Amino acid sequence: MTETRHTPVMLDEVLTALGPRDGEIYLDGTFGAGGYTSAILGAADCKVVALDRDPSAIAGGYDLVGASKGRLTLVEERFSNLSKALDHLGVEALDGLVFDVGVSSMQIDQAERGFSFRFDGPLDMRMGRDGATAADLVASLDDKELAAVLRTLGEERRAGAIARAICAERAESPITTTSRLQRIVERVLGRSNDGINPATRTFQALRLAVNDELGELARALFAAEKRLKPGGRLVVVSFHSLEDRIVKTFLADRSRTLAGGSRHMPEAVVAPATFELLARGVVKPSDAEVSRNVRSRSAKLRAARRTAAPARDGDPFAFGVPRLPLQGLIGEAS
Structure with missing residues (x-):
């Protein structure tokens, strides 16, 4: 082989x-x-x-x-x-x-796939090439729906605060990149002292949701x-x-x-x-x-x-x- x-x-x-x-x-x-x-x-x-x-x-x-x-x-x-x-x-x-x-x-390492906050890229996260993207979910769910996704799939304790911040930001302009979403979450949670990016749970939740x-x-x-x-x-x-x-x-x-x-x-x-x-x-x-x-x-x-x-x-x-x-x-x- x-x-x-x-x-x-x-x-x-x-x-x-x-x-x-x-x-x-x-x-x-x-x-x-x-x-x-x-x-x-x-x-x-x-x-x-x-x-x-x-x-x-x-x-x-x-x-x-x-x-x-x-x-x-x-x-x-x-x-x-x-x-x-x-x-x-x-x-x-x-x-x-x-x-x-x-x-x-491989998917994580490709910036254009939008799975990781380590690279700036489109907020996509689809494993395939069909269906809604993470940007679509961020744009269409209300704050309570978004908080439910982050809390359930990301086990994010401050899901409500993050969801409200996302909704406030998207009212100004659409959230379409991984870097912008990462910055929004970091402003809510602050920087971590343990080396784990504060947006980890949010990105995980959206990825699990996008791909069911x-x-x-x-x-x-x-x-x-x-x-x-x-x-x-x-x-x-x-x-x-x-x-x-x-x-x-x-x-x-x-x-x-x-x-x-x-x-x-x-x-x-x-x-x-x-x-x-x-x-x-x-x-x-x-x-x-x-x-x-x-x-x-x-x-x-x-x-x-x-x-x-x-x-x-x-x-x-x-x-x-x-x-x-x-x-x-x-x-x-x-």
Whole structure:
């Protein structure tokens, strides 16, 4: 395989959990720079379907497609639509599936994408090239709606004050750049003594909202449950507590065999478990990896094996996806 453009987080742990084998079919739901895909292809004589909603990520993977000699198929698609992609390719079921949730280093480092306050650029933040931008949300939500987004998705304690400041500023002129938004937040919160930019939580909240990342994750988990073969493995790497909570809640629900009882009532049998946990609790990166790659410090890996039980229907809101005032602006789970 050709070299990828960066080393993916917890690569050894992902490969151990996924266990690639010859002749099997795997799906990388978040292709990015192709790190996991390349490693899977190198670990076994298998095939990989890789998805990414970012057309630039797909374009950057063409060399890897050529080097794979027919074993890799790239598809520009959201990972929540993995069933649609597999249907189009005529792939009925998967032996394994991996998601690396969140924004990629490549996207953060491109000023024109508007993900980071480290670079001045348009206030965009879209992982794909469709739908509302962060500037659209900042321009259209009222102060209470904006505060709800910042408080819920950014866990920003002073969300109300920031939202009011944004609304006051936009009355003067539209807020269209990352630098201007960063300055507004800094005026409200002041400069931090811990080295963390005060706009971090605001930018995170807007990015999660623009891309409907939590709703996408929940829908992707439901789709994975439907398309994995019995014995197929699901591996998810997340970087934020809100994302990890959805994965943890989903796997706890799907691996549970008994409902909670009490001394007065016996435990009741629930629907057959659709997953078996591969490890109790969460797997975190080693100290050595964190020292090499600071981005890995917040990574959390959860993995499970599919049983033969029928897949169930699911409601994203029941698994931790928040209800926010974004109807008509972003994806269906808002």
